[in-house]
Amino acid sequence: xxxxxxxxxxxxxxxxxxxxxxxxxxxEKAVGLARKNSIWPLPFATxxxxxxxxxxxxxxxxxxxFGSERLSFSPRQADLLMVMGTIAKKMGPxxxxxxxxxxxxxxxxxxxxxxxxxxxxxxxxxxxxxDKIIPVDVYVPGCPPRPEQVIxxxxxxxxxxxxxxxxxxxxxxxxxxxxxxxxxxQEK
Amino acid sequence: xxxxxxxxTVDEKLKAKFGDAIISSxxxxxxxxxxxxxxxxxxxxxxxxxxxxxxxxxxTTLCGLHxxxxxxxxxxxxxxxxxxxxxWRIRLKIFFPINDPEVPTLTSLFSSANWQERQEYDFYGIIxxxxxxxxxxxxxxxxxxxxxRKEYALEDGTRTDKDDSMFGR
Numbered sequence: 001x002x003x004x005x006x007x008x009x010x011x012x013x014x015x016x017x018x019x020x021x022x023x024x025x026x027x028e029k030a031v032g033l034a035r036k037n038s039i040w041p042l043p044f045a046t047x048x049x050x051x052x053x054x055x056x057x058x059x060x061x062x063x064x065x066f067g068s069e070r071l072s073f074s075p076r077q078a079d080l081l082m083v084m085g086t087i088a089k090k091m092g093p094x095x096x097x098x099x100x101x102x103x104x105x106x107x108x109x110x111x112x113x114x115x116x117x118x119x120x121x122x123x124x125x126x127x128x129x130x131d132k133i134i135p136v137d138v139y140v141p142g143c144p145p146r147p148e149q150v151i152x153x154x155x156x157x158x159x160x161x162x163x164x165x166x167x168x169x170x171x172x173x174x175x176x177x178x179x180x181x182x183x184x185x186q187e188k
Numbered sequence: 189x190x191x192x193x194x195x196x197t198v199d200e201k202l203k204a205k206f207g208d209a210i211i212s213s214x215x216x217x218x219x220x221x222x223x224x225x226x227x228x229x230x231x232x233x234x235x236x237x238x239x240x241x242x243x244x245x246x247x248t249t250l251c252g253l254h255x256x257x258x259x260x261x262x263x264x265x266x267x268x269x270x271x272x273x274x275x276w277r278i279r280l281k282i283f284f285p286i287n288d289p290e291v292p293t294l295t296s297l298f299s300s301a302n303w304q305e306r307q308e309y310d311f312y313g314i315i316x317x318x319x320x321x322x323x324x325x326x327x328x329x330x331x332x333x334x335x336x337r338k339e340y341a342l343e344d345g346t347r348t349d350k351d352d353s354m355f356g357r
Contacts, residue, residue, distance in 0.1 A: 118347060122343045122344055122347050124344050
């Protein structure tokens, strides 16, 4: 008989020094821990990957277990842009606008073959991968990917979020990346 | 055969009314097909719609055609009309040169022709004269060509993950 879980799993504390009465760690680790376990995704679903995403959010797979219970339909409050489905060239400027409206720090997950590379739509009207217009952190392959694969992608994002250096968004590399995409770095 | 009765009925009525504006008429599988002179297409469709016996009151679809080897007749438009009570369906075609792609609009007869004609303008560059709002409908406004014309490749030139030798490009 399987063990009955009476207490929910909670994330363990980061590395630090612990003695009776205090716990010392770096601020970066504490903030990273908080951020990675409360990612608010913005679903940009245009086709069948969006249907898989519904399964991902529903009770069976339940992305809420990873701290992403709350979807943000406003880009200004979202941490993670999830692009799921074929992006036509006509839709491209809208994806870019949504990305630009998100506040730093922000991450992008590209779900499925179409969003990642154009997929089967090697045609004049379809954007051949969203990384032509916005930077992408994690690509999830599949047509469409199973919810387990997307969970794996989300866990990779969580890892990146948890380990992200405080000053990464001010770094010259990040500024170069933004310049490459013709965007201004919002962080001063 | 009922289809041939339909072909003959429509053919007789059109020839009596428009004479040599009807270039050809034939039965293509289950559809009577009429090739019409471009200038007369509006009058023909108007007659087919308003004639009490024929009463083709529904424009099922219209679409552009491009046959690059048909010199002087490269572009075309195909119209499908439907008489709903009798379930009669016919097909009309017009052909014209690619450097003079002007066609009368049907928007005053069928409101549904508005978006369909915009689509054919978008994909084939066919100019529907008299259309109230002839602009692109599906492709992005910045597009500077008409992609369904045969001289343009279907594939996107910016694709990077395909090895051309393996995909026959």
